[in-house]
Amino acid sequence: MTTDCAPVPLDGTDPGPAGPNVLRTAAGRGISTRGARVWSSVWPKLLAIGSFLAFWQVVVWAEWRPDYILPGPGPVLRQLGHDLTTWELWWAIGTTMRRGLVGFALAAAIGLVVGLAVARNRVLRSAIGSMITGLQTMPSIAWFPLAILLFQITESAILFVIVLGAAPSIANGVIAGVDHVPPLLLRAGRNLGARGIALYRHVIWPAALPWIAAGLKQGWAFAWRSLMAGELLVIIADRPSIGVRLQLSRELVQATNMIATLIVILMIGVLVDVGFTAIDRRLRARRGVLDQTTR
Amino acid sequence: MSTAVALESVSMVYGHGRNALLALDQISLTVRTGELVCLVGASGCGKSTLLSLIAGLDRPSGGTVWVDGAGTPGLMFQDPALFPWLSVAGNVELPLKLGRVPQDVRRQRCTELLATVHLSEFARKRPHELSGGMRQRVALARTLALHTPVLLMDEPFGALDAMTRDRLHDELERIWTERGLTIVFVTHNVREAVRLADRVVLLSSRPGRVIWEQVVDLPRPRRIDSPAAAILAAGITDRLRAAVACHDD
Numbered sequence: 001m002t003t004d005c006a007p008v009p010l011d012g013t014d015p016g017p018a019g020p021n022v023l024r025t026a027a028g029r030g031i032s033t034r035g036a037r038v039w040s041s042v043w044p045k046l047l048a049i050g051s052f053l054a055f056w057q058v059v060v061w062a063e064w065r066p067d068y069i070l071p072g073p074g075p076v077l078r079q080l081g082h083d084l085t086t087w088e089l090w091w092a093i094g095t096t097m098r099r100g101l102v103g104f105a106l107a108a109a110i111g112l113v114v115g116l117a118v119a120r121n122r123v124l125r126s127a128i129g130s131m132i133t134g135l136q137t138m139p140s141i142a143w144f145p146l147a148i149l150l151f152q153i154t155e156s157a158i159l160f161v162i163v164l165g166a167a168p169s170i171a172n173g174v175i176a177g178v179d180h181v182p183p184l185l186l187r188a189g190r191n192l193g194a195r196g197i198a199l200y201r202h203v204i205w206p207a208a209l210p211w212i213a214a215g216l217k218q219g220w221a222f223a224w225r226s227l228m229a230g231e232l233l234v235i236i237a238d239r240p241s242i243g244v245r246l247q248l249s250r251e252l253v254q255a256t257n258m259i260a261t262l263i264v265i266l267m268i269g270v271l272v273d274v275g276f277t278a279i280d281r282r283l284r285a286r287r288g289v290l291d292q293t294t295r
Numbered sequence: 296m297s298t299a300v301a302l303e304s305v306s307m308v309y310g311h312g313r314n315a316l317l318a319l320d321q322i323s324l325t326v327r328t329g330e331l332v333c334l335v336g337a338s339g340c341g342k343s344t345l346l347s348l349i350a351g352l353d354r355p356s357g358g359t360v361w362v363d364g365a366g367t368p369g370l371m372f373q374d375p376a377l378f379p380w381l382s383v384a385g386n387v388e389l390p391l392k393l394g395r396v397p398q399d400v401r402r403q404r405c406t407e408l409l410a411t412v413h414l415s416e417f418a419r420k421r422p423h424e425l426s427g428g429m430r431q432r433v434a435l436a437r438t439l440a441l442h443t444p445v446l447l448m449d450e451p452f453g454a455l456d457a458m459t460r461d462r463l464h465d466e467l468e469r470i471w472t473e474r475g476l477t478i479v480f481v482t483h484n485v486r487e488a489v490r491l492a493d494r495v496v497l498l499s500s501r502p503g504r505v506i507w508e509q510v511v512d513l514p515r516p517r518r519i520d521s522p523a524a525a526i527l528a529a530g531i532t533d534r535l536r537a538a539v540a541c542h543d544d
Contacts, residue, residue, distance in 0.1 A: 184372060184374055184376045185376055185378065187347075187352055187370075187372075187376070188370075188372070188376035188378075189378075190352060191350055191352065191367065191369065191370040191441075192389055192390040192393060192437065192438075192441065193390055193393035193394055193441070194389075194393050198393055202389060202392075202393065203378070206378065206380040206381075207378075207380070209380070286379075286380065286421065287379040287380055287421070287423065288379060288421060288422070288423020288424070289379075289423075
């Protein structure tokens with residue numbers, strides 16, 4: 001019993017609770033490594049941002065372009081700080097995010113259904129399997145002329161392009177996930193009584209989930225790009241959005257506002273990525289495929 | 296004595312035409328209820344294929360497979376094949392869930408099964424937090440949850456260290472006796488076969504054929520390193536070597 005039943009945390013790799021003493025030391029170690037971990041992931045980012053700002057300032061000082069066209073980081077960051085206190089910016093962000101989320105949700109629903117259907121049906125796979133990958137390579141902006149003909153200058157045109165851009169990635173994620181389910185788990189599942197739908201629900205779906213999550217993450221990237229392209233082309237009156245702000249500041253030659261808006265877009269992208277990464281980490285940690293030392 | 300498993304000239308062919316590979320050649324084998332039979336053979340002799348056929352995961356190319364009682368026999372592999380997204384308890388409960396056992400009954404049976412394999416404190420752990428031997432015991436509990444009279448085991452302890460394997464032999468023997476199970480146990484380890492089996496069946500390789508049978512009537516509980524077991528194992532190993540040599544010529 002000794003080697004086999006010894007609680008796992010005692011070997012020093014897993015900070016799980018085994019008893020009060022072990023728990024205390026494990027928790028203490030957890031906090032100190034978490035602080036170090038945060039710092040070790042933060043300082044390269046700070047350094048990168050700092051060097052970028054310095055480079056930008058140098059270009060401005062070199063007077064490569066007049067400063068009303070290429071303002072320095074100081075005025076832009078002041079403008080951004082001001083914009084963040086106005087309701088217009090938040091309204092624009094709200095409009096854009098709502099479009100993004102609705103389009104992404106539609107794309108996710110369609111991508112999941114199509115992906116599952118293609119993954120389990122051989123005829124469907126040979127019929128449209130490669131077409132899904134083909135669709136993925138299509139630049140989303142190329143769809144807009146068609147979208148505008150079909151839906152005129154409306155939100156539906158934007159949603160149409162978001163779905164076309166994001167759904168193939170999500171479907172591909174589902175297909176890859178189903179293809180990568182270990183055959184042994186399928187055999188075990190079948191032997192334990194999982195047939196048909198139950199096999200999908202209890203074995204294939206959970207086994208494929210990390211791939212599906214990766215597909216959703218990539219799908220969001222495509223959706224976000226399609227959305228930005230769409231908001232530049234499909235401008236609806238009296239409905240401020242991030243794209244409209246970009247377009248307006250170009251027309252009025254307000255470079256400071258424009259770059260401030262670009263920074264907003266970038267920050268939203270980073271925040272969403274942080275969310276997806278956290279989900280991916282959780283999935284992997286629960287399954288024991290995350291190296292504890294590099295977390 | 297009633298029969299638990301009966302194979303009647305079972306053959307298995309993989310592939311077609313010129314690439315066809317005869318994995319099993321007219322195997323006939325009867326396992327009595329409550330018997331523990333070990334199938335021994337060199338790798339590639341179709342032992343795993345045979346178990347898949349008995350478990351109903353594959354269909355034979357020829358012959359008949361008959362298994363006593365309702366439901367398919369439980370099957371265990373060398374890899375525990377636990378579901379990494381479920382806790383230990385979740386893994387053990389899954390066959391019950393799939394069998395539509397009500398939740399409270401499920402909980403209770405899971406607790407009993409984990410107690411049977413001495414893993415009661417580990418119900419909430421994830422498979423990756425356990426050692427190899429513990430994982431294999433979870434797999435055993437999960438298979439027992441199927442509540443089938445016949446258990447098929449495909450080199451289940453092949454990847455474990457000797458100490459762990461010895462203890463799992465003791466536990467398997469105890470569970471087998473307590474529950475009156477019928478077990479078909481595949482291994483390439485003759486000593487392990489002599490330790491566990493009522494009867495050892497030798498298979499030749501490519502194609503798999505039954506070449507010899509040996510009843511093991513050593514008193515239980517046995518030790519894998521007892522002199523009597525060693526002598527018996529040596530005899531079986533000689534037979535196996537002779538068969539492999541013939542095959543190589």
